[in-house]
Amino acid sequence: MTRYWIRLAVSIGVIFALLWWTDAAKVSEHLMSLHLGWIGISLLAVTGATLSMALRWQLTARALQIQFDYPFALREYYIAQLTNSVLPGGVTGDVARAFRTRHQADLLRASQSVLADRLLGQVAIICVLFVGFSVALMFPLAVDMSVLSWTVVLTLGCGLIAVVALSRFNTAVGRFVSFLLRLQSQTEFLLLGVVSSFCLIFGFYTSTRAVGADIPIESLVTVIPLILCAMIIPLSIGGWGWREGAAAALFPIIGLTSSEGLASSITYGAVVLVATLPVVFAVLWPRITGSHSSKGKASSQ
Template identity: 50%
Template sequence: MKAWVKVSASAGCLAALLWWSDTTEVVQLLQDVDTTWVALSVLALTIATFSMASRWKIAAAAFDIHLSFPVALREYYLAQLINTVLPGGVVGDVTRAVRARTGSDLTRAAQSVMAERLLGQIAILGVMGAGFAVALLVPGGPEWAGLGWWVLVILIGGAAIAWQVAKRDTATGHFTRLVLRLMRQPAMILHGAITTASLILGFYACARATGVTIPIEALATLIPLVLCAMLIPLSVGGWGWREGAAAALFPIIGAPASAGIATGITYGVVVLVAALPAVAILLFQSFSENLSSKGKPDIP
């Protein structure tokens, strides 16, 4: 799919949301944003990045790709920045796989990246599934009604399909079994918990920054749903879809749709800011390469 289509989808979706909602209120919420909560959100996403880089290091080792943590962190930051500013949300991961193939083939490098991304999605989907199960069985929280049951059915169906695929003697089955084995490792469980909690905290802090307090009982349901909307590939960095999901879901917790849009926009900016260390990494690499080339004698 052409890049301009994805850019147009994000821009069009965001423009439609602003036209449909109270644009003046959205702008006012953004002007009054609490920078302390924004700073906390940046810190939370930074912790998530460190944890995800460590998770990738462990996953890569399962594919006989041995990375030091500094290298894994550097490549993860670069991939995040690329995914944030380019359409599709996967170009950065492709770049990460290409750069990590040193000492191995591209297939294994790509599989290590895919495994790490899947482990992250499994963690957040697991939290969301548990959150909806509790929300539907324990009264007193947000009324999810049919939506909650649909989410549980989809998650259970996806798990059942993955289980069947894992039983097959195919390359996909082997890959699925390896991911399931990695998922059960204590280190992966810990990284899944840290990353998911950090991402949820990051979005929660952005909501607080715009004046909305997401109730505790909605942390494992509403926020994961909004974050999953960012995975739609027809976008740039999840823009438009994230704000749309937040606008649709915030009224469930008694907040206006405009607050959801403002929170989504704030989170989008935070994601970009949290990925900016990649710029420093690129500048340092360029400086080091220039310094190295100057130190080499000219060969006639």
């Protein structure tokens, strides 16, 4: 419980510090003039990401000989997303997802399916980053991001070499990494990775448009994925704080203000949270249908 309050304090503290560092009045102005059309598109994009990620988890579990249908995968994914959004660390919902899936398999394989799914999602975003900044180095953009591009490309390149080397070791970790690489090389996982990454990135892009920021289109494969990667830092609630800090720091690089970056990130966080609301119906639906069927049986007797 203490960790929860510490991480909540970190998220709130970072956001208040950013409001002080940028311009709270301008951030508020952006948030008060939200374009509802762009918000609707952002909600659709984030929902599309959830739909594709649930399917990816189902296929990942199937590769581990765990069988469950898509409605179960989608319901559990929504529950996990909502839990991750309101509890610290961003993994509590996934731990619960693995625990509930143990009925379809043993807990070890259930946990492996969830971990593999999460890692495949992060790999997809990282691949977009690598390709985006590599292209930015070969074809200079309107804004100079050469230093940032070299830093990202070299860091990710070294990471890729380390991952491939690790997969060569005949250890539990090595075999698991090799399993991830085999999945990532399959067509359906490549397509789902592209779809889910695009939906998440486009969801952030449309959130920036909703606050009135005219963000360059090339940021879809450079700055925005980098901002989303900041959510991986575990010392927060649902990525709040670090994502906003990354947006405030990176937006000036593409010719926008830190205030616009902060407002865009806050809007995106709110959209992600609202997009998890269907979980209420996913949880209550079996009970509602169950109560209706019970009433039907009672009336027929």
